[in-house]
Amino acid sequence: MxxxxxxxxxxxxxxxxxxxxxxxxxxxxxxxxxxxxxxEDDRQGTNPEEILGAAHAACFTMAFSFACDKAGLATTHVDTTASVALAKQGEGFVIERIDLTLSASVPGIDDATFQAIAATAKAECPLSKALAAVPEITLKATLI
Structure with missing residues (x-):
């Protein structure tokens, strides 16, 4: 472990x-x-949602790259953004959704295969699994 x-x-x-x-x-x-x-809008510090988003984006990006490698496809570059939405719920807050946005260059791949690999990587990423309680995790994947 x-x-x-x-x-x-x-x-x-x-x-x-x-x-x-x-x-x-x-x-x-x-x-x-x-x-x-x-x-608030203080940019001199971080916050848990920003760190969670960074962790999720990093985990998903690696999972995607490894899945492409396993399929015999080499990624030349992969960029992912994770947007984490924190919403007021009753007296507290809840992470309402996470939107993953992937942009990648993978020579020799068609869009259908690209989308399938991206969806599988999202489902199999350890952080996605850990965040299963989040009501909605979306993925927008763009092949460059």
């Missing part, structure tokens, strides 16, 4: 508190986040 670790340190109360996110690789080291970077 492979284990990866991230940690958070938080100081202060609720809206006025501030957190710092770190990962074992050092990709994030004491990276700030708080109410303003999550619910």
């Amino acid at each position: 492979i284990k990866k670790t991230a940690s958070v340190h938080w100081e202060g109360q609720g809206k006025h508190g501030q957190g710092q996110i770190s990962t074992e690789t050092g990709a994030l080291t004491n990276y700030p986040y708080g109410f303003a970077s999550r619910f």
Whole structure:
């Protein structure tokens, strides 16, 4: 089993508190986040939804590239965006949907095969599986 670790340190109360996110690789080291970077337009910190989107996009992109490789097709470049929608629900919030947008160059593939591989990669990606409670995860895949 492979284990990866991230940690958070938080100081202060609720809206006025501030957190710092770190990962074992050092990709994030004491990276700030708080109410303003999550619910307002503060661009000086990150937020859980942005990190979740990055993780999902990264996982799906690798799954797609590996699936193409398995089919004997080489990806020359793959770009994925994940848009995570956080919505108010009762007194709390819920991740309502995640929209994946894939753009890829795969020489020698037809669009039907491309779409099938992309859909399978979305279904088989470990993060997609982990996020099964999200009501809607969409995929728009464009072959370049």
